Amino acid sequence: MIEVKNLMKKYGDHIAVKHLDFCLEKGKIYGFLGPNGAGKSTTMNMITGCIAPTQGEVRIGGADIVEQPQTAKRMLGYLPEIPPLYPDMTIREYLDFVMELKEVKKAERKEMGDRLMERLGLTELSHRLIKNLSKGYRQRVGLAQALVGDPEVIILDEPTVGLDPRQMVEIRSLIQELGENHTVILSSHILSEVQEVCDEILIISKGELVAWGTPKELEERFHSVNSIHATIKGTENGAEKILKAIGIGNQFTIQEREEGYVEVEFEATEEQDLRETLFYACAMSKMPIIALSQTQVSLEQVFMELTSEHREENLETAKEETERDDLEQPEEEASESDVDALKKETDIKPQLAHYLLEEEKEEEV
Amino acid sequence: MKAVYKRELKSYFTSVTGFLFLAFLMVVVGIYFTTYHLYYGYPYFSYTLSSSAFIYLLAVPVLTMRVLAEERHQRTDQLLFTSPKSLTSIVMGKYGALLSVLLIAVGIFCGYPLILTQFGEVNLAMAYTAILGFFLLGAACISVGMFLSSLTESQVIAAILTFLTLFFSYMLSTLESFLSPSALTSFLGLAGILFLLFLLYFFLAKNLVIALLGLIVSEFLLCLLYAVKSTLFEGLLAKLLSALNLFVHFGNLANGILDGAEILYFLSVILFFVFLTIRSLDQRRFS
Known part of the structure; x- marks a missing residue:
């Protein structure tokens, strides 16, 4: 028209x-x-x-x-x-x-x-x-x-x-x-x-x-990545160990808010729900989760991201999207970080098992 | 064209401008009519009209100031420009409405010579030729006002510009009498006019290179022409200035001479400014 x-x-x-x-x-x-x-x-x-x-x-x-x-x-x-x-x-x-x-x-x-x-x-x-x-x-x-x-x-x-x-x-x-x-x-x-x-x-x-x-x-x-926020009872070192174990890599922040409590924040792709994995990992190492939330990323953030000054990285993928043949296959458009995250997901279980085994060994000692 | 015309005409009478314009004309013509004809008993209606012509200086800016400036100010021009009507028909509708207001006044003046016939012999042909001239003068002034209104968003600026332009045109005959008819005066005058023209071009088109180049080339040609044949310049400036003087061209018609050249002059002035108005509106879409 x-x-x-x-x-x-x-x-x-x-x-x-x-x-x-x-x-x-x-x-x-x-x-x-x-x-x-x-x-x-x-x-x-x-x-x-x-x-x-x-x-x-x-x-x-x-x-x-x-x-x-x-x-x-x-x-x-x-x-x-x-x-x-x-x-x-x-x-x-x-x-x-x-x-x-x-x-x-x-x-x-x-x-x-x-x-x-x-x-x-x-x-x-x-x-x-x-x-x-x-x-x-x-x-x-x-x-x-x-x-x-x-x-x-x-x-x-x-x-x-x-x-x-x-x-x-x-x-x-x-x-x-x-x-x-x-x-x-x-x-x-x-x-x-x-x-x-x-x-x-x-x-x-x-x-x-x-x-x-x-x-x-x-x-x-634009937001296959969701942000997960948790408050865990324990030490910073302990929390870091858990996060590394469940395969988050280095993309997380840990902050000690109060004595004995740490706040953890990291990003995860939408397809995998890391909340469950985190819950079990924490439970196993006896560090109870006090609060856990997942932030749904809205169109508002897409908008902010696309229209902000630092949108150069997005521009490359965004321009391709205007072609509109990606509608059926959004996976193809996935950025590098998404791919990495997906790869990591497959690695989670063996790593977690390994971590848990180590814990058991320590206990035995 | 009809839609614009009807709305425009109506707007003059739902606001004060149409009445004010008519009042200006009626009062001034009425005063001269009473003194010249009813009091002193002159049989020539043209006396009244030539004495009243100056009122266009005040009345025309009042009438034309809002015609396009206000559309732009209210953003209603967007409605007109996105309608299926062409720019030409929009401008013609506007101009037609302005002329209609003038025609109301002129229509009333047409009755005045008939009143005079009650008191004695009146040359009606001469009287109506004068009225035709008065109408053409008004129509030309209005076309100038409409063009100037298309240049700005502010009614006040449009009114002032129109007044100044008409005032300049009106004063030219006085100005002319100060000028000596020598070739040198004409030469200097023309050089000055060329300079002003290219200055205007520079402000409108914002192209310094072309403006400067054009100015230098044309001034050079002028100098060359003056050096070769200076007799050509004698009285040239006066002729040129009289072409810009709308009021002097009314003179012949006011004297009751149905002069084709003068009618043609007014018609070309009207056409020129209507065309300029269309161009100026069109140009704005590109800037």
């Missing part, structure tokens, strides 16, 4: 968007995720033809936005960051104007206006001037404007900014409804929102696409 090829935008020397390439399918909800200033709005403005790209092309349903703007724009509904409202018009007048602008047939206008206002809960306010509306209602009018003419592609730039939590939920469910038979792109810097609403997420950072996938895929791909 939407094809973006090698899209670039320069403002003077500053490159706002560099070499974006993606192809979005019909009938899905896509989320552009990125910190402020990542180039989300610029990208959306280029897709909708508001600003012209410095390089590259955008096709909406096959029509180039620069070459055949009329055809392409007929398929578009756009809610910019700031809703494009005329303050001195009533909601009804405004929607009538937009319908005329978007070439809705005269006979259908009344009905379409009623339907849109009904859908967004604006019916009772239809004769209020837009300048007298609250931010939430203005956002709704903006959304109604984007839906005028039932366009195939609906692009929403931060649609829930400035809304109260209840309105957010309403708008989100509306977007989900729209996703059933429209292609929807929405941008946001709020993760939970994108995670909840979107079928697929495109993470944009500094004008580049750094990751693309369903929310679940992204979580799995």
